[in-house]
Amino acid sequence: MNGASVVRNKQKVLTELSKGDFDAFLYDCDGTLADNMEGHKASYRAAALMYGFELDDTIIDELAGWPIIQVADEIRKQYGVNFNPEVFAQLKNMLYEDTFIQETKPIDFVVAHLKAHAGKVRIGVVSGGGRVSVSRTLQQIGVTSLVEVLVCAGDTVRGKPYPDPFLSAAEQLGVDPTRCLVFEDGNPGVQAAVAAGMRWIRIDQV
Template structure:
């Protein structure tokens, strides 16, 4: 399926909704391999040879929450906030400027500007997300950005999605979520929203 075909399919799916909520990492930004590398580099500093399949399991989670899972999985004790900061620093300094967009998702978002309300819902930190969005050319194309710390619970909780819907003043059932990770899909379902797994197109 070509980029144009994928974009058209997304347009057909989203036609009956009023608001579109996009995940960022892995959905709008083709950067999950870079995030995995940054997690692995940070973990190594804590004496952990990280199996990055864990990052797939926790896709969309706040970095602090992923750090807690890493500590539990590997039987280590460390400050989760410090780990998250180190991972984010490695990602921003070594990887972020090379981020490419997921072409068909970005094209779809651009086509929908002015037609639908657009929000971004991510487990990333605002500082890192704003750089990523600038690099891939999304700055100014959305109305709402919900990120780590904006709600008591992150994905797979429905809270981030419901906050975005409330800020856009759109009923949850009128929102369509675009996700590449299972936690995000579960959050969308729990929020009563439509959803698309963009990595399965």
């Protein structure tokens, strides 16, 4: 089976899974719409080296969807390194945006799913990434004009795994949270969707 066939089959499965009486689809960005997690991991590792320690990037998978400052704070705690999480997050973002963002590719079957449903349901993107980085990523994968609402790190007091970002997106779209379907690749995002009373699909299991 060639790559195009795999994409079509996965898009078909995702379309079947997402059938229902939904008013809005809310997509995570990194690892869900965008195939860029290796770039994010590399920028975390590079930032850590600049602080003098080697980072095991499995922590990035475990905390996928957390706001970057909170990930940085968790790294600080686990590694016992004294740094300002906000400054670390800014460094990580700078490294990612300067070096890795241009390598971002779409996760084709998810992007195709979004494009196929734009105009039929409301479309939002809810991410733990910074607004500049997420906006550039959405532009890179060609969906900026289809996204009606973008909720990023810092837009709500609490990020994933709390429900606040998804509830904010639903409110901005004028949609009942129970009529939203969330597309996520990480446990914190799924936990946030459940807490928001929304149904969800794990992209990495399609």
